[in-house]
Amino acid sequence: MSVLAVDGLRKVFSGGRARKDVVAVDDFSCEVHRHHTLALVGESGSGTTTVALLILRLLSPTAGAIRLGQEDVSQGRVPVEYRRAVQIVFQNPLGAFNPRLTIGTSLHDAFRLRDLTRKERAAEIAELLDSVGLDGTVLGRYPTQVSGGQLQRIGIARALATRPSFLVLDEPTSALDMSIRGQIVELLATTQRERGLGLLLISHDMRVVRAMADTVMVMYRGTVVEEGEAGQVLAKPSHSYTQDLLDAVGMGNGAHATPQPDPKPETSL
Amino acid sequence: MTVLDVAGLSVRLGGNDVVNDVSFSVAPGRRLGILGESGSGKTVTALSIVDMLPDGAETRGEISFENRQLNSMSSHERRRLRGGSIAMVFQDAVAALNPVIRIGDQIADVYRRHTGATKRAAHTRAVELLGEMGIPVPAERARDYPHHFSGGMAQRALLALALAGSPRLLIADEPTSGLDTTVQAAVVDLIRGLFQGSQRALVIITHDVSVVERLCTDVVVMYAGMVMEAGPAREVLHQPANPYTQRLLGSVELGASGKPAYIPGYAPQPWALPQGCPFADRCHLVEDRCRVERPALDFDDQGHGVACHVVRL
Numbered sequence: 001m002s003v004l005a006v007d008g009l010r011k012v013f014s015g016g017r018a019r020k021d022v023v024a025v026d027d028f029s030c031e032v033h034r035h036h037t038l039a040l041v042g043e044s045g046s047g048t049t050t051v052a053l054l055i056l057r058l059l060s061p062t063a064g065a066i067r068l069g070q071e072d073v074s075q076g077r078v079p080v081e082y083r084r085a086v087q088i089v090f091q092n093p094l095g096a097f098n099p100r101l102t103i104g105t106s107l108h109d110a111f112r113l114r115d116l117t118r119k120e121r122a123a124e125i126a127e128l129l130d131s132v133g134l135d136g137t138v139l140g141r142y143p144t145q146v147s148g149g150q151l152q153r154i155g156i157a158r159a160l161a162t163r164p165s166f167l168v169l170d171e172p173t174s175a176l177d178m179s180i181r182g183q184i185v186e187l188l189a190t191t192q193r194e195r196g197l198g199l200l201l202i203s204h205d206m207r208v209v210r211a212m213a214d215t216v217m218v219m220y221r222g223t224v225v226e227e228g229e230a231g232q233v234l235a236k237p238s239h240s241y242t243q244d245l246l247d248a249v250g251m252g253n254g255a256h257a258t259p260q261p262d263p264k265p266e267t268s269l
Numbered sequence: 270m271t272v273l274d275v276a277g278l279s280v281r282l283g284g285n286d287v288v289n290d291v292s293f294s295v296a297p298g299r300r301l302g303i304l305g306e307s308g309s310g311k312t313v314t315a316l317s318i319v320d321m322l323p324d325g326a327e328t329r330g331e332i333s334f335e336n337r338q339l340n341s342m343s344s345h346e347r348r349r350l351r352g353g354s355i356a357m358v359f360q361d362a363v364a365a366l367n368p369v370i371r372i373g374d375q376i377a378d379v380y381r382r383h384t385g386a387t388k389r390a391a392h393t394r395a396v397e398l399l400g401e402m403g404i405p406v407p408a409e410r411a412r413d414y415p416h417h418f419s420g421g422m423a424q425r426a427l428l429a430l431a432l433a434g435s436p437r438l439l440i441a442d443e444p445t446s447g448l449d450t451t452v453q454a455a456v457v458d459l460i461r462g463l464f465q466g467s468q469r470a471l472v473i474i475t476h477d478v479s480v481v482e483r484l485c486t487d488v489v490v491m492y493a494g495m496v497m498e499a500g501p502a503r504e505v506l507h508q509p510a511n512p513y514t515q516r517l518l519g520s521v522e523l524g525a526s527g528k529p530a531y532i533p534g535y536a537p538q539p540w541a542l543p544q545g546c547p548f549a550d551r552c553h554l555v556e557d558r559c560r561v562e563r564p565a566l567d568f569d570d571q572g573h574g575v576a577c578h579v580v581r582l
Contacts (some may be wrong), residue, residue, distance in 0.1 A: 043449035044420070147535040148307060177306035178476060179520045182531025189528070204450055210526045248450035250479065 004032040004055070004086070004198060009064035011050050024050040026222045028064070036167055036197040039213035039230065041206070041245060046200045046223040052168045057087055057201065062232050068166075085111050085158040091171035093151035097143040103154055104139030105148075110161035111199070128157040131194075132187060149180040156187065166198040173208055185211050206251050210234055218242045271296050271334070272438050272470040273318065278330035280313050280322065285539035287313050289494045290330070292566075295438070295487070300464055300471040302481035302502065304493035306517075306538055313475045314442050314491070318472070319357050320347050327567050334438065345383040353383045356436035362423035366415040366430070373399070373411025376430050383434035390533055398429040403459055421452035423460065432463070442474045478521050482506055490514050493537050493547030496566055500573035510575040513548045546578065554579045
């Protein structure tokens with residue numbers, strides 16, 4: 001169970017009667033080991049989020065295999081062990097929590113995949129909150145009553161409740177204020193180290209990618225256009241689109257000063 | 270002569286002081302950035318200018334447009350200004366456009382309302398404006414509905430709509446925030462092109478330092494409803510004096526370790542504003558005085574102002 005391996009993943013959204021089918025992801029393969037961070041970079045419509053949803057099996061692939069250990073979980077019913085092992089931290093923490101439940105209730109809910117007594121759960125919640133730098137005072141509050149940065153910490157704590165070995169991080173900092181993004185990056189790095197997590201980081205913020213990633217894959221319109229060791233890709237991007245992304249945050253060498261015209265998104269979920 | 274004058278603006282919303290004693294002014298041809306993070310009061314400040322605050326908001330202070338006080342105008346008068354002399358664009362452009370009316374017709378409608386032009390002339394102008402906003406084949410795209418447009422295109426269309434009434438002041442609330450990074454850069458360039466060398470004034474609300482850097486002549490830095498620092502953008506961005514501004518600018522860059530720097534702690538919630546400086550709890554230079562007394566904004570003779578007990582210009 002030490003490697004999450006994805007092979008030849010393809011997802012086609014049927015366009016319905018009059019419209020063309022959309023190939024959102026085509027021939028995507030990757031491996032994520034524990035302690036390892038793979039960054040998936042691309043803008044809206046590039047297919048990164050579809051890859052995440054497929055790996056989480058919130059969508060079923062049209063073709064391809066998703067393996068954790070020996071078992072292929074790409075089709076049919078997803079084993080509970082897989083659900084426990086692979087969790088997600090969402091982009092917008094405010095949208096990821098039920099606004100009508102207290103944070104305490106939401107956290108208790110996250111333990112449903114594990115057989116614990118209420119007391120054991122409470123003890124583990126206290127531990128989790130401590131590990132993300134918070135304390136029990138947030139439990140009685142509702143999601144709108146804490147700040148965005150605090151809520152994202154709670155989102156991370158919730159993802160850890162099942163003791164996963166892999167986390168999908170879908171733009172974990174982009175909904176947060178600039179002055180606290182680094183806090184979350186640091187927390188994720190510490191959490192990864194302590195728990196030996198494998199991370200699939202989806203981001204278009206190259207600063208976060210540089211801070212966290214071991215390897216980088218750049219997606220454009222459903223396919224991987226560049227992949228390699230993070231330092232290599234960021235220092236010497238071979239694809240012009242990667243260069244544009246770097247230029248956009250002032251990390252490029254300026255070789256491509258003109259940004260591309262905005263492509264009309266071809267996918268919409 | 271100034272286009273916009275905001276003097277001592279305070280806004281109370283739902284029992285919380287969300288804007289506290291904010292003052293700034295904008296001269297023709299200037300581009301002011303209001304820079305702040307969530308909860309800083311930047312959007313509420315913008316909404317007060319266009320009289321679009323939610324019901325129940327209590328405001329104090331004065332807002333003048335071209336030396337005419339907006340507070341004392343009738344709502345009818347203010348409505349005439351809005352969309353004409355004062356226009357606004359919003360963050361979510363697709364939501365700001367009417368989903369069931371063709372883009373060109375929406376722009377033409379604004380143009381007719383403010384100029385009394387014929388339908389045909391208004392349509393021609395709408396296509397022209399879309400073209401000026403960098404939309405390819407504008408005559409064709411004018412017939413599209415908003416959902417046919419990508420986020421970047423919709424923001425361009427919204428700019429065309431806002432400029433249709435030939436405003437002398439445009440207020441833009443995070444116009445690039447929902448867009449992909451490469452598209453953001455293109456929209457910022459477009460806005461700069463529209464304003465550079467013109468007498469139109471711009472107030473842009475943003476959390477993004479790079480937007481201020483690329484677009485603005487002046488900047489007001491807000492935190493927890495208060496102006497922390499203000500002045501010429503170059504001055505403030507390159508020689509920030511307020512500890513908050515310094516550390517905010519620092520968090521945009523990568524530290525030596527390759528990890529993004531950050532400010533520890535969180536901004537105070539609006540219902541729990543401290544008595545003194547709102548940044549005191551996160552500030553590395555904090556002194557006893559900071560916790561009891563709110564610092565006032567003091568300006569030097571270059572027009573650079575800082576609100577801080579510890580750092581003086």
